[in-house]
Amino acid sequence: MKEFNFIINGGGCSGLSLAYEMEKRGILDKNKLAIIEIRKNYTRDKTWSFWKIHDHDFNDCVIKTWNTFTIKTKERSNNINIKGQPYQSVDSGLFYKKITDKLSKNKNVKFFKNIDEVDKKNSIIFNSVPREKINKDEICQHFKGIEIETERNTFDDNKLILMDFNCDQKNSIHFFYVLPFSPKRALIETTWLSNLNDKSFLDYDIQLEKYIKSNLQIKNYIIKHEELGKIPLYLSSSNNEENLINIGSAGGMTRISTGYTFLNILEHSKFICNNLHDKKKLMSYKQKSKYIYFDKIFLKVLKNHSELMPDIFLNLFQSNSDSVIKFLSNKSNFIDDIKVILNTKHKMKFLNSLIP
Numbered sequence: 001m002k003e004f005n006f007i008i009n010g011g012g013c014s015g016l017s018l019a020y021e022m023e024k025r026g027i028l029d030k031n032k033l034a035i036i037e038i039r040k041n042y043t044r045d046k047t048w049s050f051w052k053i054h055d056h057d058f059n060d061c062v063i064k065t066w067n068t069f070t071i072k073t074k075e076r077s078n079n080i081n082i083k084g085q086p087y088q089s090v091d092s093g094l095f096y097k098k099i100t101d102k103l104s105k106n107k108n109v110k111f112f113k114n115i116d117e118v119d120k121k122n123s124i125i126f127n128s129v130p131r132e133k134i135n136k137d138e139i140c141q142h143f144k145g146i147e148i149e150t151e152r153n154t155f156d157d158n159k160l161i162l163m164d165f166n167c168d169q170k171n172s173i174h175f176f177y178v179l180p181f182s183p184k185r186a187l188i189e190t191t192w193l194s195n196l197n198d199k200s201f202l203d204y205d206i207q208l209e210k211y212i213k214s215n216l217q218i219k220n221y222i223i224k225h226e227e228l229g230k231i232p233l234y235l236s237s238s239n240n241e242e243n244l245i246n247i248g249s250a251g252g253m254t255r256i257s258t259g260y261t262f263l264n265i266l267e268h269s270k271f272i273c274n275n276l277h278d279k280k281k282l283m284s285y286k287q288k289s290k291y292i293y294f295d296k297i298f299l300k301v302l303k304n305h306s307e308l309m310p311d312i313f314l315n316l317f318q319s320n321s322d323s324v325i326k327f328l329s330n331k332s333n334f335i336d337d338i339k340v341i342l343n344t345k346h347k348m349k350f351l352n353s354l355i356p
């Protein structure tokens with residue numbers, strides 16, 4: 001069995017992002033890397049969207065950038081212009097291709113299907129394969145998205161709909177997310193924040209058809225792409241060990257209030273490459289504790305007062321949207337945090353949630 005300096009278990013978003021960063025910095029000129037990936041081939045399976053709060057290496061994989069987004073409830077609609085940090089969507093297919101093309105030129109990088117094919121004794125292992133099943137009683141962000149194409153110009157592609165709560169909530173939290181990539185093409189997602197016990201939330205195709213026909217008033221369209229998602233809104237309990245560092249969602253890189261993970265993954269990859277020789281530092285990396293703390297309180301309110309969520313989200317961005325975006329992207333300072341707290345409606349419910 002071959003020995004490797006590094007093993008990346010799971011060559012998805014975080015695994016490939018880490019391999020890319022290692023290759024870019026020349027770390028793989030002298031070190032051998034094994035990537036263990038179960039999938040047969042890389043095709044677009046996800047669309048990663050985020051506020052671009054700092055530059056990144058994947059501008060060539062971006063499908064679209066927006067400077068305005070909307071949040072809607074049954075009663076009101078709020079348009080938010082974003083000044084310094086536009087919203088972007090990355091095509092995972094282009095991301096995988098860019099990185100696998102780059103890695104294929106390096107003889108020190110090898111792909112395997114199963115971790116038992118490589119000798120693990122003297123390697124540092126970076127693991128992105130979740131080691132636990134999704135807990136059915138815990139809240140998940142679960143969704144289905146379809147990218148549709150229309151014959152005529154239909155969408156205003158200058159503005160995305162971040163959340164449209166004008167739909168059946170079923171005593172839970174449900175919204176639609178519309179990313180218009182062009183006047184004729186958009187990704188439309190039906191998204192739920194709930195545990196997975198109620199199967200009546202899972203008729204995603206019916207929900208999508210109803211929303212497209214009734215809310216968006218589109219009669220004829222072709223489905224070009226589909227994606228399904230299930231993001232647990234609780235932190236993974238996998239702990240780092242002497243020679244095993246968890247990365248990606250398995251490594252706690254998901255913001256549990258929102259599901260945003262992509263930029264945290266890119267940042268974690270840079271951190272790992274900066275600190276490869278300091279295992280203690282590698283093992284102790286996590287999201288700032290203030291975000292974990294705020295998110296836990298937020299999820300408590302979400303579980304106990306789901307009916308307030310449309311109002312809370314609508315008002316959150318009403319003013320100081322720059323601070324809110326920085327907060328949701330893990331880049332807020334103390335002043336931003338105060339502004340977010342001031343913007344949050346139903347503060348008493350949050351205060352009550354502090355009591356265990």
Ligand SMILES: Cc1cc2nc3c(=O)[nH]c(=O)nc-3n(C[C@H](O)[C@H](O)[C@H](O)COP(=O)(O)OP(=O)(O)OC[C@H]3O[C@@H](n4cnc5c(N)ncnc54)[C@H](O)[C@@H]3O)c2cc1C
Nearest residue numbers: 010011012013014037038048049228229248249260261262
């Ligand atoms: C459909 C979808 C859309 C999302 N959209 C966004 C978004 O818009 N913005 C955002 O910030 N986040 C988003 N996320 C959350 C997060 O960014 C993604 O889940 C991201 O892919 C997480 O990266 P990862 O490396 O942790 O996991 P993955 O990308 O899933 O990588 C894990 C890899 O491990 C492989 N694997 C699994 N089992 C094994 C095994 N036994 N052996 C070897 N390999 C194995 C898988 O095939 C996969 O390639 C989305 C998630 C989903 C599911």
